[in-house]
Amino acid sequence: EDQVTQSPEALRLQEGESSSLNCSYTVSGLRGLFWYRQDPGKGPEFLFTLYSAGEEKEKERLKATLTKKESFLHITAPKPEDSATYLCAVQARGTGNQFYFGTGTSLTVIP
Amino acid sequence: NAGVTQTPKFRILKIGQSMTLQCTQDMNHNYMYWYRQDPGMGLKLIYYSVGAGITDKGEVPNGYNVSRSTTEDFPLRLELAAPSQTSVYFCASSYSGHTNEKLFFGSGTQLSVL
Numbered sequence: 033e034d035q036v037t038q039s040p041e042a043l044r045l046q047e048g049e050s051s052s053l054n055c056s057y058t059v060s061g062l063r064g065l066f067w068y069r070q071d072p073g074k075g076p077e078f079l080f081t082l083y084s085a086g087e088e089k090e091k092e093r094l095k096a097t098l099t100k101k102e103s104f105l106h107i108t109a110p111k112p113e114d115s116a117t118y119l120c121a122v123q124a125r126g127t128g129n130q131f132y133f134g135t136g137t138s139l140t141v142i143p
Numbered sequence: 144n145a146g147v148t149q150t151p152k153f154r155i156l157k158i159g160q161s162m163t164l165q166c167t168q169d170m171n172h173n174y175m176y177w178y179r180q181d182p183g184m185g186l187k188l189i190y191y192s193v194g195a196g197i198t199d200k201g202e203v204p205n206g207y208n209v210s211r212s213t214t215e216d217f218p219l220r221l222e223l224a225a226p227s228q229t230s231v232y233f234c235a236s237s238y239s240g241h242t243n244e245k246l247f248f249g250s251g252t253q254l255s256v257l
Contacts, residue, residue, distance in 0.1 A: 036185065066245070075147070075233050075248030076186075119186070130201060131246070133178075133185035 035059075038120050038134035045141050048109045053118055053137045056102040061125030065103050067096050068119040070136065076119055079105075110141045145169050149234050149249035156224040156256045164219040164252050166234030174237045175217040176201075176246065177209065179230040186233065192217055224256045 039054045057065065064083050068076035080089040082098040089096045093114065095106040105118055120134040150165045168175065177189040188201030192211040206228060208220040217236075221228060232252045237244040 068246075073250070075235070075250050076246070077248070078245035081245065121186075130188055130191075131186075133187075135183060135185045 036120055036122055036132050036134040038118075038137050040137060041135070042138045043140070045107075045110055045139070047111060047141055047143050050106070050108045050110070052107070053105040053139070054102060055105070055120030055134055057120075057122045057132075058101075059122050059124035059132070063123040063125050065098055066121040066123070066131065067103070067105055068121065070117045070119055079118075107139070110139075112141045112143050115139055115141045147234055147236055147247050147249035149232075149252050151252060152250070153253045154255070156221075156254065158224060158226065158256060160224050161220070161222050162224070162254075164221070164232055164234075164254075166217045166219065166249060167215050168217075168234075168236040168247070169215065170236060170238075170247065171214060172236035172238050172247070173214070174239060174244070175211065176235040176237075177207070177217070177219045178233045178235065179203065180233060180251075181230050189219065189232075221254075226256050228254065229256045230254060 035058045037056045064081050066081050067079040070076040080096040085100045087098050093108050097104045117136040117138045119136045121131040123131050147168045173194050176191040178186040180186050187203045189207050190209040192198045195214050198209050211217050234249045235246040237246050
């Protein structure tokens with residue numbers, strides 16, 4: 033069964049304290065791995081798509097990387113406005129258009 | 144730009160009542176989706192549509208119905224509401240179902256069934 037597991041569930045960082053969020057997946061043929069950001073009371077907002085092991089994408093203080101079993105979202109020198117829930121999703125071969133979402137990591141950045 | 148618009152934002156239903164969650168998008172996207180999000184659970188796909196007149200079941204379709212008469216609109220119907228349907232519902236759209244097509248989400252509908 034295709035699965036997506038995110039860790040940790042919650043993370044509190046001091047402003048400027050870099051860290052990483054993890055997304056591990058077990059799918060029978062990865063078509064794409066997606067990262068989304070979700071603010072309270074809002075829908076998820078797209079951040080990155082990764083397709084193959086070794087691929088990296090960057091946006092401001094965020095950098096996403098992908099291996100054959102997991103993806104990391106690295107946050108460098110975070111600011112309070114980076115506080116949000118970060119969701120990981122995978123799309124597997126043979127599943128049509130279905131995306132399988134993890135439960136997310138709730139990030140709080142303290143000034 | 145409006146993007147994906149969902150109404151209502153909040154609703155309380157009694158057990159056995161019915162309602163329709165509305166979703167409309169103005170991006171001319173072919174693909175539309177309905178997800179539910181429960182605490183501690185990932186987003187679960189209820190139904191999706193690849194174009195007007197075409198719909199298909201997702202992971203958790205029981206208790207729900209959809210229709211897609213136009214490209215813009217994709218309403219979700221709850222018949223005989225049950226407490227298990229208490230959740231936050233998100234509508235999403237994408238231009239196609241290819242892997243390079245990100246999902247655009249609405250702001251959600253918080254539904255409580257009491």
